[in-house]
Amino acid sequence: MRIALLEDEHEQAQHIQSILSERGHHCDSFPSGQSFLSAVLHRSYDLLILDWQIPDMTGIDVLETVRAQLNWPIPVVFLTQRDSEADIVRALDAGADDYLAKPAREAELVARINALARRTNPDNEKEVLRYGPFEINTQQRSIILHGELLTLTDKDFDLTLFLFQNQGRLLTREMLLERVWGLARDINTRTVDTHMSRLRRRLGLNPENGFRIKTIYQRGYRLEAMTANAIEDSATVSDQV
Template sequence: MRIALLEDEQEQADRIAELLEKDGKQCDCFPTGQAFLSAVTHKSYDLLILDWQIPDIDGIEVLRQVRLNLDWPIPVLFVTQRDSEQDIIQALDAGADDYLAKPLRPGELLARVRALLRRVHPEVEKEELVFGPFVIDTTRRTIHCHGELIELTDKDFDLTLFLFQNQGRLLTREMLLERVWGVSSDINTRTVDTHMSRLRRRLGIKPENGYRIKTIYQRGYRLEAVDQEAESA
């Protein structure tokens, strides 16, 4: 899981990042709102942690921009010295999912991070995931459609699992290369296009099976659930 942290105090940022990384997370730290917003709109993150008082853009405005511009409900945790009831209400009303006042207690921070990640990715701890006719066994690394086993390479399985775990979310080619292939976007992104085309055919991802892979021009792909009644109307 990758986390983006908005924190302008370097010592505090280093402390939080170290805690998260010891817990098996990746953490990218940003000292300004502009740098943070640029990153979260171009990279793939699973959770955002925001401080309130930042030199260029305060955390509340950053949160509003996140909710306005991201196409999926990424969980957001506020971590700040502002701890009045009115501050908490303002942050939650602006779209925060949880609020934690400084000074931080390391165990509580990690517990709240884990809880938010479980809420948005409940399938992470499941061995078998069901999406309409598609059944994904994460232990055996198999996929069935209407009960029929679909033969896939390891990389195609990883790509399929990532797509279904993030359905409805725009996934850029760069994100897919990073999260599925584990490489930077320096390599030819035709790799992603080739695999995506093959998945459409092999898995039968089409409206009749309840899903489609939509190509977003010059950006990437989005797996969408299809309302079959609306399609046939």
């Protein structure tokens, strides 16, 4: 997973990054609320870890901003020295998914993160996924639309599955290259744009089928279920790659 960590103590941040890296996770650390929010709201992360007491704002302020501005329920863990019942309740009420007091036990921290990842992506264990008129068979690697089998390349299938499993979430080009193509994030390529353009046509992502791929300028893409208002808007405005 790609994890964003809010921690202003350098040694503590390095320690947590080391723990997560050893378990196969990628963790970016940020020392302030503003730097953390700038990254989280413009990049793609799978999970957030927040400290409560940071120099420029509180962890609660950061959490409330994340919940207000992100379009998908990214899992959030508090990792802080504050351990009173009132603090725990306040964080959970504000939208945190879990709460750990420092110093965290390494195995417990990793176990809780992995548990949150499983709860956030329950579809990952299913063989057949249904999204409106789309039926995706993860074992047969096939996609059916309105009862008809679609002809897709292996990479198109991988990209389609990843889009639907992350519906409503901003997916940067770098993240898609990393997760779908297995390429380094700093590679400059239009491969993602080419595949997205093709998928729009091959999947019939239009008002009739209830979904669209929205281009987020200079950031990436988001698969959206189309509301009544969005369907009306699409009659006059179309997304361009």
